[in-house]
Amino acid sequence: MLELRSITAGYDRSRPVVRDVTLRIAGGEAVGLLGPSGCGKSTLARVAALLHRPDAGTVVLDGAPVSGYRHRATPAQRTAYGVVFQQPRLSADPRLRLADLITEPLRATGRRAEIPGRLAELAPTVGLSGDLLSRRPHEVSDGQLQRACLARALVLRPRWLICDEMTAMLDASTTAALVAVVEEYRRESGAGLLAVGHDRVLLERWCDRTVGWAELGSSGAGG
Numbered sequence: 001m002l003e004l005r006s007i008t009a010g011y012d013r014s015r016p017v018v019r020d021v022t023l024r025i026a027g028g029e030a031v032g033l034l035g036p037s038g039c040g041k042s043t044l045a046r047v048a049a050l051l052h053r054p055d056a057g058t059v060v061l062d063g064a065p066v067s068g069y070r071h072r073a074t075p076a077q078r079t080a081y082g083v084v085f086q087q088p089r090l091s092a093d094p095r096l097r098l099a100d101l102i103t104e105p106l107r108a109t110g111r112r113a114e115i116p117g118r119l120a121e122l123a124p125t126v127g128l129s130g131d132l133l134s135r136r137p138h139e140v141s142d143g144q145l146q147r148a149c150l151a152r153a154l155v156l157r158p159r160w161l162i163c164d165e166m167t168a169m170l171d172a173s174t175t176a177a178l179v180a181v182v183e184e185y186r187r188e189s190g191a192g193l194l195a196v197g198h199d200r201v202l203l204e205r206w207c208d209r210t211v212g213w214a215e216l217g218s219s220g221a222g223g
């Protein structure tokens with residue numbers, strides 16, 4: 001279970017963008033979070049992924065309250081998550097070849113021995129051929145880079161996936177391919193999912209349950 005309990009968060013304590021929001025996702029469940037641009041969905045997703053410390057409230061991850069965020073999160077809690085953001089170019093180190101980008105979490109956690117095996121499994125899963133794996137981000141399309149970012153999110157076999165507008169910049173066929181990769185991973189691993197977006201049709205087709213921002217108990221006016 002991933003529980004967000006009474007979360008208040010933002011960038012200025014006097015004007016929180018997320019106000020007293022509670023959301024529970026059962027193990028293995030896929031929840032879609034819908035809302036208009038700027039309401040605070042990404043901020044909440046970052047709190048859920050332990051990337052942003054809330055001003056108030058608690059994240060409880062598989063029964064354990066989270067006490068630290070970002071680099072202060074415990075390694076076990078940090079690696080429980082795979083996160084994919086909207087803009088792959090902002091979340092990919094431009095110096096890294098795609099193969100190194102995908103396997104970077106294995107290097108960061110001292111699991112170098114797993115690199116060849118995981119790369120050989122994941123590259124075809126996300127539809128990246130050998131030639132693309134040796135290119136750097138500026139040599140591939142947004143869709144190809146997002147495929148690599150999804151592979152990176154899966155490389156440590158996370159129990160939770162946070163997809164923040166993962167497909168917003170992609171065409172319909174790449175969107176369908178990446179959603180299928182996430183769903184296949186969830187079927188095989190039992191991972192839970194929080195998928196943030198503003199495309200109701202996509203989220204309702206993708207997720208077990210879709211919640212609207214207004215239902216979360218946040219005034220969420222974005223300022």
Ligand SMILES: Nc1ncnc2c1ncn2[C@@H]1O[C@H](COP(=O)(O)OP(=O)(O)OP(=O)(O)O)[C@@H](O)[C@H]1O
Pocket residue numbers: 011017035036037038039040041042043044198222223
């Ligand atoms: N790093 C930041 N510093 C200051 N304000 C920010 C920062 N990131 C987001 N905001 C502000 O917080 C509010 C909520 O932003 P957030 O990105 O969480 O919304 P969102 O619902 O995900 O929007 P979108 O769908 O456009 O991504 C917005 O008013 C935004 O301008």
